[in-house]
Amino acid sequence: MALEGADRFLLRLAFGDLALEVGPAAPSPTDADLVAASLQDPERFGLLFDRHALAVHRYVAYRAPGGDVDDVVSETFDAQMIGLPAWRSSSQ
Numbered sequence: 001m002a003l004e005g006a007d008r009f010l011l012r013l014a015f016g017d018l019a020l021e022v023g024p025a026a027p028s029p030t031d032a033d034l035v036a037a038s039l040q041d042p043e044r045f046g047l048l049f050d051r052h053a054l055a056v057h058r059y060v061a062y063r064a065p066g067g068d069v070d071d072v073v074s075e076t077f078d079a080q081m082i083g084l085p086a087w088r089s090s091s092q
Contacts, residue, residue, distance in 0.1 A: 049077050
């Protein structure tokens with residue numbers, strides 16, 4: 001095992017032919033970073049969906065029990081995606 005730096009760590013383990021190295025995870029981009037990136041690369045918007053879809057789904061299910069929750073969640077993210085260019089112009 002090796003420790004490197006006060007704010008970083010690196011763990012190296014070896015078992016015969018098997019070696020494992022674990023270190024700090026790369027910092028996650030903020031929502032604002034993802035929105036800005038998705039203006040150039042729409043695929044990046046999927047990361048926002050992955051990050052927030054469950055919370056939106058739970059909220060919609062709570063507010064509209066028995067409704068078509070999946071459709072409402074999908075339309076919510078569709079509206080966000082369509083509104084991205086307006087967000088860009090209002091933030092500049």
